[in-house]
Amino acid sequence: MNILVIQGPNLHLLGRRDPAIYGDATLKQLNADIKKHAASLGFKVRVFQSNCEGAIIDLLTANADWADALVINPGAYTHYSYAIRDAIEGLGLPAVEVHLSDIAKREPFRRVSVIKPVCLAQFKGEGPVSYFKALDYCASIKE
Numbered sequence: 835m836n837i838l839v840i841q842g843p844n845l846h847l848l849g850r851r852d853p854a855i856y857g858d859a860t861l862k863q864l865n866a867d868i869k870k871h872a873a874s875l876g877f878k879v880r881v882f883q884s885n886c887e888g889a890i891i892d893l894l895t896a897n898a899d900w901a902d903a904l905v906i907n908p909g910a911y912t913h914y915s916y917a918i919r920d921a922i923e924g925l926g927l928p929a930v931e932v933h934l935s936d937i938a939k940r941e942p943f944r945r946v947s948v949i950k951p952v953c954l955a956q957f958k959g960e961g962p963v964s965y966f967k968a969l970d971y972c973a974s975i976k977e
C-alpha cells in the first residue's frame with residue numbers, strides 16, 4: 835500500500851511545543867518512527883508537513899493518484915477547516931485522522947473535529963502510537 839502522511843500546522847514545533855501534551859520527540863523523530871512502522875507493514879510512505887491550509891489541499895491533490903490511503907494529523911485545522919474536509923471528501927481518499935493528544939479531553943474548541951465525518955477512523959491520545967494504530971488500520975482496510 836502507498837500511504838500519504840500529512841502533518842498539519844505547528845507539528846514542526848514538536849519537541850519544543852508543550853512537551854507535557856505532545857511529548858519530547860521532534861517531528862523528525864516522529865516521522866522516522868512512522869516510516870519505520872510503515873516499512874514493517876510493507877507500505878511505501880510519503881510524509882509532508884505544512885502550516886498552510888491551501889498547501890495541504892495541494893499536497894492531497896498532488897498525491898491522490900499515488901496514495902491508497904491518507905493518514906492525517908490536521909493540527910488545529912481539525913477543528914474548523916471545511917476546506918480540508920471537502921478536499922478529503924472530494925478526492926475520495928480513504929482517510930484516517932490522527933492526534934497525539936486526546937482532543938476529546940481538552941479545551942471545548944478541540945473537542946470538535948470537522949474532519950472526522952470524512953475519515954474511516956480516528957486515533958487520538960496515544961502520542962506516536964496513534965500514528966502506528968492508524969497505519970495498522972490502513973493494513974486492515976487493504977484486506
Ligand code: DQA
Nearest residue numbers: 844907909910933934935944
Ligand atoms: C493535535 C491537536 C490539535 O488540537 C492541535 O491544534 C494540534 C495537535 C494533536 O496531535 O494532538 O496542533 O492535532
